[in-house]
Amino acid sequence: MATVFKKPHALRDVPLHYCPGCTHGIVHRLISEVIDELGIEGSTIGVSPVGCTYNNYLYFNCDMVQASHGRAPAVATGIRRALPDKTVFTYQGDGDLAAIGTAEIVHAATRGEKITTIFVNNAIYGMTSGQMAPTTLLNQVTTTTPYGRKADLHGFPIHVCEMLATLEGTAFIERVSLHDIKNINNAKKAIKKAFEVQLAGKGFSIVEILSTCPSNWGLNPLEAMKWLQENMLPVYQLGNFKGKDLEV
Amino acid sequence: MGEKLLMKGNEVIAEAAIRAGCRHYFGYPITPQTEVAHYMAKRMPKIGGVFLQAESEVAAINMVYGAACTGVRVMTSSSSPGISLKQEGISYIAGAELPAVIVNIMRAGPGLGGILPAQGDYFQAVKGGGHGDFKMLVLAPCSVQELYELTVEAFNLADKYRIGTMILGDGTLGQMMEAVEFKDEENIVHYEKNWATNGTNMERDHNIITSIDTNPEILESWNLRLQDKYKQITENEVRVEEYNCDGADLIVAAYGSVARIVKNVIKMAQKEGIKVGLIRPITLWPFPVNSFEKYAEVTKAFLTVEMSAGQMVEDVRLAVNGKAPVSFYGRTGGIIPTQQEILDKIKSILNR
Numbered sequence: 001m002a003t004v005f006k007k008p009h010a011l012r013d014v015p016l017h018y019c020p021g022c023t024h025g026i027v028h029r030l031i032s033e034v035i036d037e038l039g040i041e042g043s044t045i046g047v048s049p050v051g052c053t054y055n056n057y058l059y060f061n062c063d064m065v066q067a068s069h070g071r072a073p074a075v076a077t078g079i080r081r082a083l084p085d086k087t088v089f090t091y092q093g094d095g096d097l098a099a100i101g102t103a104e105i106v107h108a109a110t111r112g113e114k115i116t117t118i119f120v121n122n123a124i125y126g127m128t129s130g131q132m133a134p135t136t137l138l139n140q141v142t143t144t145t146p147y148g149r150k151a152d153l154h155g156f157p158i159h160v161c162e163m164l165a166t167l168e169g170t171a172f173i174e175r176v177s178l179h180d181i182k183n184i185n186n187a188k189k190a191i192k193k194a195f196e197v198q199l200a201g202k203g204f205s206i207v208e209i210l211s212t213c214p215s216n217w218g219l220n221p222l223e224a225m226k227w228l229q230e231n232m233l234p235v236y237q238l239g240n241f242k243g244k245d246l247e248v
Numbered sequence: 249m250g251e252k253l254l255m256k257g258n259e260v261i262a263e264a265a266i267r268a269g270c271r272h273y274f275g276y277p278i279t280p281q282t283e284v285a286h287y288m289a290k291r292m293p294k295i296g297g298v299f300l301q302a303e304s305e306v307a308a309i310n311m312v313y314g315a316a317c318t319g320v321r322v323m324t325s326s327s328s329p330g331i332s333l334k335q336e337g338i339s340y341i342a343g344a345e346l347p348a349v350i351v352n353i354m355r356a357g358p359g360l361g362g363i364l365p366a367q368g369d370y371f372q373a374v375k376g377g378g379h380g381d382f383k384m385l386v387l388a389p390c391s392v393q394e395l396y397e398l399t400v401e402a403f404n405l406a407d408k409y410r411i412g413t414m415i416l417g418d419g420t421l422g423q424m425m426e427a428v429e430f431k432d433e434e435n436i437v438h439y440e441k442n443w444a445t446n447g448t449n450m451e452r453d454h455n456i457i458t459s460i461d462t463n464p465e466i467l468e469s470w471n472l473r474l475q476d477k478y479k480q481i482t483e484n485e486v487r488v489e490e491y492n493c494d495g496a497d498l499i500v501a502a503y504g505s506v507a508r509i510v511k512n513v514i515k516m517a518q519k520e521g522i523k524v525g526l527i528r529p530i531t532l533w534p535f536p537v538n539s540f541e542k543y544a545e546v547t548k549a550f551l552t553v554e555m556s557a558g559q560m561v562e563d564v565r566l567a568v569n570g571k572a573p574v575s576f577y578g579r580t581g582g583i584i585p586t587q588q589e590i591l592d593k594i595k596s597i598l599n600r
């Protein structure tokens with residue numbers, strides 16, 4: 001009998017703790033499939049962030065390190081510089097990467113650090129119950145913008161891919177989304193390419209993944225997918241910003 | 249013995265680290281310790297090592313954290329304001345039980361303070377400047393020779409106990425030129441690091457390095473393990489110099505460069521017929537409590553001298569435990585106490 005579906009080896013056989021409809025689980029699966037396909041589980045070290053995925057070190061079969069809030073790119077730098085032959089990835093949310101960890105991500109990127117960052121943009125702080133993130137949309141209601149995010153009070157959503165694309169050290173930058181099967185497949189292709197870019201020693205690679213947070217958005221999983229399409233896609237343009245045609 | 253050279257304190261720290269097998273250094277420039285970075289920047293590329301100038305002290309200590317996870321010997325250095333920024337990482341290093349060497353060449357504070365020497369970071373170093381119940385092993389050299397020996401030892405101790413180990417010096421030590429005699433071969437102790445995250449190679453289960461557990465029972469058991477380790481260190485790793493203490497009328501407690509000044513004061517006092525001793529803690533944590541307990545029974549008075557408003561004096565008072573009066577003399581702002589000032593203070597305590 002042909003196997004049509006199986007759990008990737010790089011993903012441990014344990015229940016995930018995420019809320020129903022949360023897309024972190026999909027991202028974990030995609031990363032694991034890529035690690036399997038590239039055959040790099042034994043030579044990969046992952047860095048977990050502070051956020052809802054703080055303990056995703058329990059879910060990946062490769063060696064894992066937990067970093068303090070926003071510092072994953074610095075921790076990954078330390079690991080990668082000590083182990084130049086290994087593969088290192090960070091997994092970070094939008095609060096972790098684009099607020100408290102802005103300096104670390106920008107400088108890891110501009111140094112062309114040979115790491116891969118998986119950046120989950122759900123437009124909100126999940127772990128700490130729904131505060132405004134740097135990526136929160138204008139007029140979006142959060143627990144710290146109860147009247148909606150206002151540009152004059154709270155500033156504008158930050159566009160991480162566009163910002164990092166200005167840096168010479170970056171080799172591969174792509175924004176993807178998880179709102180349907182086609183886009184999930186694109187997300188996987190981008191993640192794979194990002195890892196391949198690292199394996200080829202080309203420099204820093206990052207994939208920004210538009211994701212949902214039904215619990216903190218106050219929507220059911222289906223509504224959340226729809227909200228992402230209607231509200232996030234117009235603000236966060238999907239596509240490749242750098243390294244599309246890079247030979248790897 | 250090996251080579252004898254005239255070298256600057258900060259450069260000796262860097263050379264000692266390299267001799268101890270450190271090939272990874274992450275730092276951010278700040279006076280008066282920047283020569284450590286300059287030396288590393290020059291040497292590391294020649295010996296297959298890594299020197300990286302980070303974007304901040306926060307990033308540097310997290311790079312140290314990452315490199316330490318892989319099992320390599322790693323170091324960062326800074327001075328007071330930079331060490332404040334590193335506290336988050338230092339707490340994580342304690343929580344995750346990682347070996348790392350952190351150098352603080354202290355300058356005057358608080359705030360931006362000044363670039364002249366001070367000892368105002370004693371509390372921060374020995375009482376845990378970051379959050380949570382943790383300790384660092386803190387070594388306080390008083391000469392360039394000791395900077396060398398204790399830096400090598402710091403790497404051994406860090407590996408032995410999986411603990412952040414701090415070299416606490418001040419601007420005087422970092423900037424001073426002095427003769428240093430290097431050994432032909434260092435005493436590098438190798439410890440098995442089967443906990444390191446350096447890739448499973450598909451030959452073992454994954455290793456995890458973390459400092460979080462949301463189950464209070466588990467987290468308490470981690471804390472108890474840390475406390476147990478700290479107890480072992482307290483029992484086994486205290487280092488202290490007791491100088492001229494037997495039969496002393498008064499014993500001075502001082503560490504680092506201040507202890508050198510006190511040794512001269514002891515000679516001056518001797519000429520005036522006053523017998524002064526010195527207890528010089530070499531490990532500030534663990535603190536040499538026993539030395540103070542021992543002499544508290546027989547000595548009339550203690551005087552703590554620091555380049556601070558009075559920090560180590562609290563530990564001296566705890567150790568002396570009311571058995572003898574403990575006075576304090578200190579200068580701040582980057583001012584080094586003079587021998588005469590200290591002698592005058594001793595005489596006023598003894599009514600001489």
Ligand SMILES: Cc1ncc(C[n+]2csc(CCOP(=O)(O)OP(=O)(O)O)c2C)c(N)n1
Binds near residue numbers: 050051069128
């Ligand atoms: C230094 C520090 N500041 C604040 C926090 C509290 N905190 C934990 S998670 C988090 C936000 C995480 O949000 P995000 O990165 O968007 O990830 P998500 O939870 O949405 O996956 C914050 C502020 C912390 N743990 N450490």
